[in-house]
Amino acid sequence: MLARTSMLARLAVVVVVFSSCRAPTGGQSNLTDGPIAVSSQDFAHQLVFGQGGNAEGLSAGTGESRYVKFVYTLSDNKVWYQNSTKFKFHYDGASANIPLFANVTAAQFDALTLRNEGRKAVSGTVLFRFVGEKLDVALQIVGAEPIPSDASIAYLKAVRATITGSIVSAGTSYFPTFEQAAKAQADAALYAAQGISLGSMDDWISNDVCYAKGATAGRLVALKAEEIEPAFSAGNLKPDDILLATTGVPAEIPTLAGVITLVPSTPNSHVTLLAQSFKMPFVFVKDAQTRALLSSSVGKDILLDADGNGLAVNFTFGCQVAVRRVELSATDRAAVTSLREPPKINFPPAAPLGTLFRKAAEIAPRVDAKHFGGKASNMPILLGELPENSPAEAGAIAVDLWFAHLESKIDGKPLKVLIAEELAAHQAYPPANVTALKDALKRVRKAIETAPLASFWRGTRQKLSRA
Numbered sequence: 001m002l003a004r005t006s007m008l009a010r011l012a013v014v015v016v017v018f019s020s021c022r023a024p025t026g027g028q029s030n031l032t033d034g035p036i037a038v039s040s041q042d043f044a045h046q047l048v049f050g051q052g053g054n055a056e057g058l059s060a061g062t063g064e065s066r067y068v069k070f071v072y073t074l075s076d077n078k079v080w081y082q083n084s085t086k087f088k089f090h091y092d093g094a095s096a097n098i099p100l101f102a103n104v105t106a107a108q109f110d111a112l113t114l115r116n117e118g119r120k121a122v123s124g125t126v127l128f129r130f131v132g133e134k135l136d137v138a139l140q141i142v143g144a145e146p147i148p149s150d151a152s153i154a155y156l157k158a159v160r161a162t163i164t165g166s167i168v169s170a171g172t173s174y175f176p177t178f179e180q181a182a183k184a185q186a187d188a189a190l191y192a193a194q195g196i197s198l199g200s201m202d203d204w205i206s207n208d209v210c211y212a213k214g215a216t217a218g219r220l221v222a223l224k225a226e227e228i229e230p231a232f233s234a235g236n237l238k239p240d241d242i243l244l245a246t247t248g249v250p251a252e253i254p255t256l257a258g259v260i261t262l263v264p265s266t267p268n269s270h271v272t273l274l275a276q277s278f279k280m281p282f283v284f285v286k287d288a289q290t291r292a293l294l295s296s297s298v299g300k301d302i303l304l305d306a307d308g309n310g311l312a313v314n315f316t317f318g319c320q321v322a323v324r325r326v327e328l329s330a331t332d333r334a335a336v337t338s339l340r341e342p343p344k345i346n347f348p349p350a351a352p353l354g355t356l357f358r359k360a361a362e363i364a365p366r367v368d369a370k371h372f373g374g375k376a377s378n379m380p381i382l383l384g385e386l387p388e389n390s391p392a393e394a395g396a397i398a399v400d401l402w403f404a405h406l407e408s409k410i411d412g413k414p415l416k417v418l419i420a421e422e423l424a425a426h427q428a429y430p431p432a433n434v435t436a437l438k439d440a441l442k443r444v445r446k447a448i449e450t451a452p453l454a455s456f457w458r459g460t461r462q463k464l465s466r467a
Helices: 002-011 090-097 106-113 149-160 178-186 188-193 225-233 268-279 288-296 329-338 378-387 399-404 416-425 434-450 455-464
Strands: 068-072 077-081 121-131 134-142 171-173 196-197 209-210 214-223 242-245 257-259 282-284 301-307 320-325 357-359 396-399
Touching: 002 282, 068 090, 068 149, 077 090, 090 106, 090 121, 106 121, 106 134, 121 149, 134 149, 149 171, 149 188, 178 188, 188 196, 188 288, 209 268, 209 301, 214 225, 214 257, 214 329, 225 242, 225 434, 268 282, 268 399, 282 301, 288 320, 416 434
Parallel strands: 134 171, 171 196, 214 242, 242 257, 257 282
Antiparallel strands: 068 077, 068 121, 121 134, 209 282, 214 301, 301 320, 357 396
């Protein structure tokens, strides 16, 4: 559930694994660490279509909804195509395959690829479909803000130069993502002058598309893309509503009962992958009659039935998207909400060990998870199975440090008491006031980050450095 998930995300104990490799410090990414061991089947610097090519092995999706994700590193002018079935997100492939990102966090990767300032690389996707005996290819690049068109053109040309194969149609097609669309359309003449044609997924789609299948019911709320987050924060869009996105779907949206977009997305988009993970029906509606029904149903309860092709999209055959006006009672609404309840997570509650530090080789996998968390407690398995690709020396800090931190005082009040007081009014789901919940979580985060560990940490730091 959103509220509980947010709280866990904010309050989770971070288990630090020490190794002989130097980790990023001071919030700065360490971009020089490496090398890392990778398989040639996990990435390639060229994408080759046709007999003997590698595109089939690197692509994900089925039918005409095939794609390959890539990261283009600017310092060495290299394109890294990743195995997009194995690595669903750009960060997963980059951190596993590209030495530049071997020791960065997901947040650091985003900062280095999604923002114009400080950009070290560009993330993107190659989309492709067969038209007769030829293959149409379209490119997308990802950014949290509009990328200057001259830079975007240079990125696209560099990537297109690494795509080969006799069956590939000539030319370069660019399908801008939501965040890039307005800027690209405004500079369409610049792209055309460089031989790059602008298009969208709508050019390839003739039917409804199911990005994430399933059935759901709820109140239909119509919003433009830029209105989604403010509406959710203000409580005008609730977790048990179905969103009708009239101008497209941005990369980040809240968890909802379902999403219907009138502007097509892509099978590899961030929202598509999240919708599949959260089992949140997500569809594009092309059918004119269904669009008319949706238009007349805004503010009313509807049933959405998205019968797709598993987790894949097939643009040729589309999918069955059924929309029906219904009236939901409070009992009905509660029943629908209960169907979206995630399965119970079976993990042991954190328990103090009685000491602060233990070497990884002395940790018992699974058994010691309650003392060190899952990743650190499984470190001995990596040491045994992958000795050549594991740190020579490794250890973990026990949750005792976290429990000690909870006793730290701010203005005379223990941190654990402050946290409990801040979250006391936000135990129900869906949250009654999302803005108030976000504000409370910000205060909790600040308290966690600023509360002093006092004598406990100072007294054990030297012991830890000698361990």
